[in-house]
Amino acid sequence: MEDVLSSAFHRDLMTAKLAPGEPAFLFELPTPDGDRAAIGEFVGVRPVALVFGSYT
Amino acid sequence: MGALSALYRRFEDAVAFFVVYIREAHPEDGWVLESNRDDGILVADPQTAAGRGEVAVACGTRFELELPVLIDDVDDEVGRRYGGWPDRLYLIGTDGKIAYQGGEGPFGFKVEELEAAIERELVVATEQPG
Known part of the structure; x- marks a missing residue:
């Protein structure tokens, strides 16, 4: 399945639509506890570090 | 995840950290890594929000x-x-702009680069009140 890296679907997932210096895309997502968190609540107050990843 | 935890502990009062759990990189129903199997990590890519939540919890517990x-x-x-798959690091500055965009993981996933970006950003934030 190494060909996932050449699939259009996965290439799209790997391709950032943002560049340094551009406004960040603000979002709200669920937490494992069932709450929701919006990063917009923190932007402008302090830096926000995002770590994208999965289990595998 | 040891380096990330260390970074988190160093800056958790000054920086908002979030792990964004995304689509599995090496699920059992996709590109399987034998090294994961050797470590007992066998995960099918969750197809529902609830399923993603369950795997995210398991992942957080394990690491x-x-x-x-x-x-x-x-x-x-x-x-x-964010082009976050399979993994990638970012820092959003206090001005709301992308201050640091890490490289494509796993080879571009460099915690030390994020650490340096945080150090730069905190200096900038101190020098520019408001």
């Missing part, structure tokens, strides 16, 4: 992850926008 976790929707909107 003793202290960082707050957010779960991307199964349409992958946030991961797609």
Whole structure:
């Protein structure tokens, strides 16, 4: 399945639509506890570090 | 995840950290890594929001992850926008702009680069009140 890296679907997932210096895309997502968190609540107050990843 | 936990502990009062759990990189129903199997990590890519939540919890527990976790929707909107798959690091400055965009993981996933970006950003924030 190494060909996932050449699939259009996965290439799209790997391709950032943002560049340094551009406004960040603000979002709200669920937490494992069932709450929701919006990063917009923190932007402008302090830096926000995002770590994208999965289990595998 | 040891380096990330160390970074989190160093800056958790000054920086908002979030792990964004996204689509699996090496699920059992995709590109399987034998090294994961050797470590007992066998995960099918979750197809529902609830399924993603369950795997995200298992992941956080296994890696003793202290960082707050957010779960991307199964349409992958946030991961797609940030190009986060299979893994990638970002820092958003206090001005709301992308201050640091890490390279494509796993080879571009460099915690020390994020650490340096945080140090730069905190100096900038101190020098520019408001």
